[in-house]
Each structure stands twice: as structure tokens, then as C-alpha cells.
Amino acid sequence: MVMENKTSLPLYEKIWVKHTFSRVMDSFTLLLLFLLLAYRVSSYNNHNFSCFVAFLCESWFTITWITTMSTKWTPAHTKTFLDRLLLRVSDSELPALDMFVTTADPVLEPPIITVNTVLSLLALDYPANKLACYVSDDGCSTLTFYALVEAAKFAEIWVPFCKKYNVQCRAPFRYFCDEAMANNNDLPQFKHDWLKMKEEYEQLSSKIENAAQKSIPCQLMGEFAVFSQTQARNHPTIIRVIRENKGISDVMPHIIYISREKRPKQPHHHKAGAMNVLTRVSGLMTNAPFMLNLDCDMYVNNSKIVLHALCILLDSKGEKEVAFAQCPQRFYDAVKDDAYGNQLVALPMYIGSGFAGLQGIIYAGTNCFHRRKVMYGLSPPNEIQNAKKGQGFTNGTFLSEKETMQKFGTSKGFVESATHILEGITSDLHKSLDLEAASKVASCDYEYNTAWGKQVGWLYGSTSEDVLTGLKFHTKGWRSELCSPDPIAFMGCSPQDNLGQMAQHKRWSTGLLDIFLSKHCPIFGTLFGKLQFRECLSYIWITNWALRSIPEICYALLPAYCIITNSSFLPNKVSIIQITYYKNCCLSSKHLICM
Template identity: 75%
Template structure:
């Protein structure tokens, strides 16, 4: 039988792409950067301050571009064959799948968004008795629990409707706002009547949840557990909302609500801690060999995605090498021309595809299918009979002592983990969630359960960074595992992005700080290559992504260099041929390269410019404050905080709102850097206009004007009022910093 399986065709193929034009342009840019550095080193101006700073910055840019090219050089994507999957695994033998949905704040992450994600997951094209959906509520909100209760009732009519009419988009709020799916069934006489009924039922569901959010829910009966809870001080609450007991109904999969215990004196490790609790509780209840985790706003847009992912994970080669299958992130209701640069269309295509062509795509924190045994810390070369180094083995079974040390004191969970690591099936209590002793589940969800265990270190999601997703994926790759980018048509998941620049900048600040935290820790990818099994080019790719925050320093320095040179009447650019043409050609080629990538991704020229502009703003503001956050953390002045990004459903009227796409400002210090850079450039240009003597070079004036163009939203914010204007306090602080900068330039001129 084993030989027959090996003779069957593979379940997926990796297709290598050739971005020839992109390769040529990237190589030319790298060559020009090296030539520019060589020109500076050989120049007689090397001893001048601006020339030296430019050399340092350009050396960093060259290194960054080198690791970028290394990452992008061999892009790939996968093609899966679902029809071949059933030749290997008959439908009754398909593996169980545990689904994890995480939410943390009912205000920033409204329950209506969460239940739409849950409903789309419950209605996947997969046997319902093999699915279990676990919702982690770190906000311990009775509103979220109430919304899930109501959603489970609606699911009994929604799931059959979706499967009967082969609905593609199974998140109700998206389905009823689009005519795409309904057009395919308009000819069916009964469809319209059922469609109207479904829409009415969903509107009633939305109304109930909205009313519950506006009016307090009586904390009695099922809700009594929430009566004496605080956000960071409450016991574990586990509720089996629906159990898929085939004797009653097989329409709706298991649905379980979990709010883990939190106490003020215990660290809860943010999302990573929530994921580890979900892993343990699900290990006690259903113990599926595969797990899918999604953020609360990422609904399913391809209901067959589980089958596509299993093609990767159950392929003979994939079973031995692939730790997880990551689906790309896409977003719905994008603002026209992407004014805040957060749609990330070209980046996943070129950089994401490049990662996929190496040791594998990074773990993005959502839309990812995991192997449970990999989460439990197993290595790809693990052999339970050969006493692999990962776990102590006695008589081909894991010793009880090691189980307790690694997985905690729960005997039931220890037995479950041992069976998983040994490749055996362990399903407690015949897969009936309600019949399980919830005390055991509450024990593994308690805040003190992980003490003196390997959770967060060698087992589960890894602690130590607010970017726990990238850190956990890096840990897998360091062990020698690969990962695959599971690309499907249509795209598997869609989510929402911040609808304003404040949310976007806050999100990038969290990413930048968390990623830098990884680079400066013992989990640094360089160590993974030197002492682990992280491949060299995969290491370069991780260096590229974990150094977002560090890029802010050379970019800020390079941005203020033109102003410094204008004020001091000096130069940091070559002003004689042939050196003059090096930075000019470099600037032109870089913009042609990025523009071409955007156009090939289906974006407009204006979208390209918005992404270029936001790239500068994000790096010099969000990433800079991410850098400061980690600096303060390592100086033990303050700790990094996990900031939740606001999720919201864009209203249908937004497209006609003239304020859509406008920058919003507040008194957050994140706007201080950008405002100061803008005022510095404006001051320098004013000094240049008032100066009697001619300027040494026009290149600096052009660069200063380019920076002002990038900061045009800030320039408009200087003259606007309300939330669209920069607060006076921020302007005053920036004016003080600008004065200090000009004073420094004046002192440099006198000293020179």
C-alpha cells in the first residue's frame, strides 16, 4: 500500500517564476550603489561631515538592497491538485482540523466582524464532523459570547444555504453587499426567496448584536460567569456553544468559546499566550493533527481552502518537510489608489514569492495551517524509535517526567501530547466536547499553568516579541522545517485594513518594534544559520524583515542631509561628471523598477506614488518609534506593548466622502518626527531663497523638494484644523527641534 501511494502523482507542485526585468533592474541598482560607495571612498571629500554621513547611509542602503535581491531572486508559487488528494485520502479518512480565531477587544474588534469570520469558517467545504472552531476572547466580553451564541443559531440555516447554492463568499456581510455570488443563481426559482430570507435573518442577527452592544446584557444564566470579571483579572471561562453530535445534527461544526484566566501579577504574553491556550484546550477536546489560525477579521473567500492546504501538508514530501502552509493576505474594500499604502499588493507578489522560493514563507500570524506536532516542538528529522534529541524516549514512549517538564502537569493533556508526537490518534471522550471534564480544560488555560514548562520557549508559540508570528515561524525554520505559500484562485482569505493613517502607522510601529526585538534577541536569524538549520538566503530574508526599525535611522539622516547642506552651503552629492550621474541614474532606475512592479500587480501610477510616499513616512515615523520602543526596552526603561489595530467595516458611503484618504493627526509623538523633517526642509529652502550667494549644487535642493513632496500630507496638515490638522503642540515641539537643527548647522559652518 505504501508503494502504491508513492507511485501516485504529487498533491502539489512548486512553480518557479522568472521576473527577468525585475532581476535586471535590481542588479543595476545594486551595481550603481556599489559604484557610488566606491566613488565616495575615493573622493577627496571623504573627510567632510555630510560626505561621511552619506557614505554610512548609502552603505546601509546597499546592504539592505543586497538582502532584498537575495530574497526576491527565486520567486515561486504552488499549484495544488484537490482531485489527487481524494485518491490518497478518501473523504471519510480526511484528518480533523482545529480552527483558532482570536479577538481581544470588543470595541476595536467589533463582535459582528468576528462572527462573520466564524460563520465563514463553520461553512467550509469540509466534513463538519471533522471541524472544530475555537474562539479566544482576550477581552472577556459577554457581548462577544452573546454574538457567538446568536451566530451558532444562524449557522444552522446559513451553512446549508451556502452549500446548497455553492456560495463562494461565506461571510454574510460580504455576501449580501455583493452581487457576484447571487448572479450565478438568479435563474433558480427558489433561490431568490431563500436569499431574501437569509438576508432578513442576518439583518436580525446584526440588530440583536448591535442592541446588545448598546444595552448591557443581564449577567445571569449562561452569562453569570462574566458577572465578576475585569479585563485583566478574571478566571478561565470555557463554553461549548455547539457540539457536533451526529445523533442530533451534523450541520454545524463544534464551536467553543474560551477566555483564558488573567491576573494582574501574571504575564499573559499577548496573542502568543492566547494561541498556546487554544492549542492546549483543543488538545484536550478534539486534538486535531492540523490547526488553522485566523485573525477575527479574516473571513474565508475560498471555501475549499482546507483541501488546498491539505494537498501541501499530506503530500509525501510535504509530510516530511513542511511545518506550515501560509495563505497570502488580501484585503477588501480598499480605498481608491491606496492613499495609506497598506494594501500590500506588490510586496507579497515579489517579496512573499521570494520567501516561498527559499526555505519558505514567513508565518504571518493569520491564515496559516499548522501541524500540531510541529507546534509541540518536534524536528523534521525526529524519529520516535531512534530516541531523537527533541524528547527523552523510554521504551518507544515519552517519559512522564519529560511530558511534565515540557507540557505541564495535566495528565490528560500530557497523554494527548505524547500521542501526537508519536504519530498516534488520541481523541478524548469520543470527540464529544461537552462530555469532557471542563475542569481539565480550565486547568490548562490557567495563567500559572506554563510556569516551569517549555511553553513559549521550545513548545507552542514563542514568547519574547510582539511579532510572535514571525518569531514562531523563524523557530520552525531554524529547526530545519520548510514552509509553503498556499496560493489559490480565488484567494483564500480576505480581511480589513486600517481605514486611516493613524491605525496604519500604529500597526507598522508594532510590527517594526516586534521584528527588531527578534533581531536583537537570542532568536536572531544569524544565530539560526550559525547554530541551527536556517539556510543562508533564508537568513538574509529574515534579516531583511527584522531590520525594518533600524532602517529609520539612515533614512532620517539621509532625509535631513539636503537641508544640512543647503544651510551650510555644502554638498553631499557629487557635483561633477561622471559622479553626478551616479545618484541621478540610481534615482531614476529605482523609481522605474518600483513603478513597473506596481503596474504588473495591477495598480495605478497614483497607487505607486502613494506607496512610495507612505514608504518614506512609515519608515521615518512608525519604524523610528518602533526602534525607540525597543531601545527603551533594552535600557529597561519601559516595556513594549501589544497595540491592537482597530477593525471596522467600511461604510457604503465612504466612497463619496471627500475626506476619505485624508491624513488624520493627533498629539501622538509618532507625528513629531515627520513634522520636524518637513519644517527642517522648509526652513532650509527659505534660507536658500534669502541667501545672496549662489548654492554650491542644485541636487540638494531637488532632494529637499522631493522630501517635501513625500510629506505633502504633513504640509497640508500645517494649515488644516480639527483632526485633519497637526496639533499646535506638535508644531511647537517641531519648531524647537528645527531651531536646534539650524543652530547645529550654524555651529558646524563656523567650526568648518
């Protein structure tokens, strides 16, 4: 009876946090903004142009503050129960997981960083025969492929070492830089093995570093021969199985390298296009019901993170409602002052947890566990179990075989795998690693006249494809959950200079504004979809991030404008004091210059 009760308990719990003081202060700020607007309206006849501009700016600030308050009002986080999961599901019954790592430039994203991300994924505390690691190289770099081949050899000894001694941080470059980690185990055998592993990793790093200094990293023979006539933006599909899992007794997952076909006159859709290729190739090869995507600079910091995420995705309620589980971004390279705010401390703490208390956290583009059938266009609730073989199920409608091929493409193998996922068939997922069929679905013209990028997979039309794709799921009625176990799941590196930060913010701001001004605008999602009202306000808050600069700059320039035109946008008594102060400052500066 006790065992039955434990197996019927929920696998995770959502905990709402009450920030009473924060709510009071936020409400007081909103009251002040309303009083200011009331003053503007009541004294409208006495106002000039500067007052009108101030009124417009203050109205924008009020609307922005309302959306901010709505987002922050009910923060929440989740607590997962691994013991309940392990009681309910045995190791042999755990679902398979396809892991995607994306990289695009071997200069901006050094292969040694990508290698560490891959090594940390290979060493997860999860059955190796249930894992497959796919690395997407949009730069078609021989160096990246060479680094992965060498890393696979090192992984043969690294993975058993991590699992034998229960190593927490499984990215070698972080593990070996902390000498304290070598002293947390007093066993003589551990110290011997630790020194050996460190020496092996240093040799791996030296090989990759030496290869990076050469124009051609290695001899273009054998498995490297395919790179002899390739260019970064003009090459055929390259797919190579670097390491194949042999079965239950094998300690290493699949490792598969993918560089999708690129042609100068063909649209590639940036990261969204790469993610859709990964989805199709993995659907043909391993077809796991769940997918994890990581940027190449994010490594696993919690080796049990897959189990934590499955507590959410396999829960009886979560299985019907949750589309994806998003882990927060944290960074290991924190600087003392962080003048540029690259650590994103406040955003996930306040806004992120606020999203989690609504319809769900936004999709951040990395550190995210996806449900494959949702990525294929399935809408909640899940009623696919009784679907007939040979038919697809999407948006509550059964599709014929012809319609399914028009939706997913002309590859019969992929259509069959997609149909199995939509029907809930998860047995016999490890297929033969057919490189010829995989190359076909990774070609430039495969997506023509299909639903890829529109209804299926990662959506096209914005450089912030992550937020757009998550918005699509929420508009359909799915929820998402914030997965934040202790220790933190993933760690990464952030821009260390102003130029890198500006480039990143430019991409975010333009991409988010594209979403707000497009047919995917969150307002339409509430009016014509299933996007909840407060979730809509939160999406409005984040997609209007770039527009906020306009009223902020205008408001900041108003004092200078008022001095030049001898006008005021503040109440009379205050404005006289203000203008007198600015005039005195100007006269003093002029006097000093003359002296």
C-alpha cells in the first residue's frame, strides 16, 4: 500500500513565492505613475510641447510598469522528486533522449569549448544506450570535426572516471582548473587516476590547440577527405557517426557530426534552420521522444539533470500540459563588477520566476528539454494513442499519408518516424544509422513546400527563433516549466567586452521586435489562440524591449530641451528651481572657461 501511494504521487511540485514587500513597492510605484498622468491630464490646457512629450513618455512607462508588475506578481519555482521517478520507472524503461549541440564559427566558438560541452553530455548519469549526441557545425570546420574525433577517444576513459568517482562537474576544463576537486577524495587510487586523467586532457587540449594553428588541421584523408573541397557557405551535407553505441553494456552514447548542406543562393534560416535539420536527422536515426538543446558554450553542471527534467515531463499532469522544461542560464566567468550586466542575474531571478508562475517560462534557446511530438505540431490535450498507423495527428485533425508527407517532407523514413512519435509509439527507437537518408533530409531544398519553420519545428522569421517557437507552443495552449535543481543544471560563458555584449543585445532586440510586429504578435495569440492574458502581457513586455529606448532617450533629453527653449515639463515651482539651477551651472562653466 505504501509503495502504491508513492507511485501515485506527483513527480514535481510547483511552489509559489510570496514577495509581499516587493508587491507593495511595485504598487506604490504604479500609484505614483497614475498620479503623474492625472496631473498631466488635469492641467492639459497649461501645457506646452515638452509637457506633451513628457505625457507620452510617462504613459509608456506606466504601461511598461504594468506589464512588469504582472510578470513579477506570482513568482514560482519547481521542486522535483527523483526518488518517486526511480520508483515509477526503471532504468530500462527510461525514455531515450537526443542531445543537440550547435556551433557555427571555430574562431568565435573555439572547438575546445564545444568539446567540453560534448564531454559533459556523454558523462550524464543516464543509461548510455538511451542517449545520442548530435553536433551541428554550421561552419563546416575541419578543426571542429577533428576535435570531436579526438574527444571521442578521450571520452572512453573520461566517462568511466566520472561515474566511478561520482564527479559533479563533468566538463574537464572546469574540473581540472579547481585543485580543490582533487582533494575531496582521500583514496590513493583516486589521486592516481585524477593525475592520469589530467595528463590525458592536457594532451587532448594540446592536440586541438596545435591543430588550430595550422591552415589545414589534419591530413584530409579517410574520414577527413570529405572536407577537401568544402567551403563554409557552399558545401554538400556532411554527416559522420564518430561513435556508435553498441548496446546496453556500452558506456558511451552515439556521437554524430552534422554539417547541413549550404548553397550561396539558398536561405539557411540561421540557428532555427540548423535545429530543424538536427530534428529531422535525429528522427531518422534515433527518434527519441525527448530532445535537449545546448549552445556549444554551455556545459552540464548537474549530472542528474535529465532525471530532474523527466520528473516534469513524465508527470501525469505534466505529460498532458507541459511542452518543454527550461533550465535557467548561469555563468562561470563572472567578473567582480559586471559593468555590462552580462551575468543576467536579475532577469532570471525576478522575470524568469515570474514567467514560471504564469503559463510558463519562455524558451531561452539553450538548456531546454523539448517534447518531440510538440515540436511536430501536436496541440494539447494529447489524444493520439488510438491514431491509425500511416496517419499523422496535428491540431486535433487526422491527416492522410499524402497530407503528412506534404507537412513533413518527402522522406518516407522520416514521415514514418514522425508518425510513430505522434502516435506515442516509443519502442524500438534505435534504428540503423542510415547516412544516405539522413543526408537527404539535411539538404537545402528538403523544406520547400512543407510546414517546416511555419507549423513544424523551430519557427522562421526572427533572429530570436527561440522566443518565437516558445510563443507558438503557449499560443496553442501548452505550458512550460522552469527546471532549476540544486546544483544548477548548466553553466556557460558570457560576453566579456562591450562589443560582444552589444552584438548580442542587437540580435535579441531586433528579433524580439520582429515578433511583436509580425503575425505572431502575442496580442493575436490571446485574441485568436490560447495564450493566457497575463502571459500575453509578459510577452508584450519582452518583445517591446527595443522600443523602450525611444521614450527613455526622449525623456532624458527633455531637461536640455527645456533649457534651450526656456520651457518646462515639470510643475511650475519645481521647474523654476530646476531651470535656475541649470542656468547657474551653465554660467559657472562659462566663467571657468573664460578664466
